[in-house]
Amino acid sequence: MHVRELVEHVGERVRVAGWLHHQRQLSKLAFLLLRDRSGIVQAVVEWPETIAELAELQSETVLEVEGVAVAAPRAPGGVELHEPELRVLAPAVAPPPIDLRLPRPKEQLPTRLDHAAVALRHPRSRATFELAAASLAGFRATLDRLGFVEIQTPKIVGSATESGANVFRLDYFGRPAFLAQSPQFYKQTMVGVFERV
Template identity: 45%
Template sequence: MSQLERVAVAEVGRHEGRRVRVEGWLHRVRLLGELAFLVVQDYSGSVQAVWEKPNGGLSGSPLESAVSLVGVVRAEKRAPSGYEVVVEEFKVIAAADPNLPFEVAKPVVDAGLDLVLDHRPLSLRNTAVAAAFRVQATVGRVFRSFLESRGFTEVHTPKIVAAGAEGGAALFPVDYFGRRAYLAQSPQFYKQMLVGAGLERVFEVAAAYRAEEHDTSRHTNEFISLDLEMGFIASEEDVMRLEEEFLAALAAELERRHAADFVLLKAELPKLPGGAGTAAGTFPRLTMAQAHEVLKKEFGKASPSGNLAPEGERLLAQWALCEAGSDFVFITRWPAASRPPYAYRDPEKPELTKSFDLIFRGTEITTGGQRIHEAAALEASLASAGLDPADFAFYTEIFRYGMPPHGGLAIGLERLTAKLLGLGNIREATLFPRDRSRLVP
């Protein structure tokens, strides 16, 4: 077989009139008289190839086999990319078992989510299934590059920890050389410590663990948390403004790079109040008190408790879309009782915190806020949450050495990806989900 350098299928059009080698998976075969039309997929996309008189040369190559072919590139209007490869040589690199658990080359895989997840690698050969992970990689890339452009430093904090960061969430125990340790439910303490350490603006993209036995379409027990924390803020507004600017940058990049993925999944780009492509607009903001008013006045829903139920989040999203043309709405000034002990209290109404959630299309995708920066106040708050401040000395120590006002936020990567693409279950945006019943693959 010719020793030509391999060309990525997305680059085939640049080689019109020349002989190229293409390698990938045999995704479709259509026979038309003495012609075989093939679709070959690789990491960069897919390309049509036409084989004149294959004479049974395809008989040992079931769909999804890994193949290599050599041929000349020609322009062909009817081919999806505008080019096709006229096959001269064809070789099977690794034949696929013809009995696939489901058909891969369909617009939508005709299999339930459990079957898809049981055969996750094969499912990703489907372009629509894989689209979520191409988009997810872009979300991570924009998060990092946006923050780097603002002077943030990427950090890596330990996931094996001695104590949990949040009050409520349950922890997974780890046997650490005979000692009991836990999997970190968030990098909260560490990212605050690193603000105080003088790095001042830090971010982390890493796994977080919640041992809660929930069984919903928007929770898993291991997920990727996009975390940031920054010092010398005037208030939580600085953090919210930063998130608006990140999401505007993300929307622009999704439009630029992933328009085809959004069409494929029949999904819509996020609606920003300023409109796409413009400078970051200001998302609508409601205090919790105002949110409850809106729910009562506009939707006739009275919810006496402090928290918003999933239904409340959906209705407030509906309100924000009508009132401000925004898929996003901030809910601010949460009651201290429903926030962790490090949340900064509103000096004028100490029962409220300077914290926020961001709701996107009816689901909370971010929790953030300003944090307590005075050591004594933090220790008192830990104690009144029933925790022993001595257990948290590793965290509070730096607060005695010049801790500035600071704040930050966390975004669940899979949940954001799912909401961006209109996927009904967070597991569709998780390569290998971990939940109560799923530990394999």
């Protein structure tokens, strides 16, 4: 189950898996924030042995948490997990090189590029991809509604077709090939077939 779906299962025992986003340790209580692709959920940990186990874990450790989903308006997503049972799926061996809790990454671009697999998990980076996906989906839906046909053109071609342009040559299974730079020729041909491409 994903975090986003928890609101539909209030009062039930549920299981979610994700990354340890953050934890706050109090004297007799700990709050664990678990992040998956759909959001963040808070788990309230009251058992001393679980709190001690949690204290040993680094951020970005992959966990499976099973607990009772309880409505909590102040918690992220309006739901939190009570009576959680934790299972470590993949421990993080070192602190992450990028602090994903900050509203904006403070690390410089070279650090973010060197650690892209972690940097792209940041909510701000994820939002960029989600916005682009939603924009493309809306654009595609509009074109579908207007009767356009989406075509997929070749990306590797046997000869350099664009005149005067720099082409990228490559070896394709022992034969020379080139990366197509523009789908223009294919689109011009397909307009005569479908009119709207």
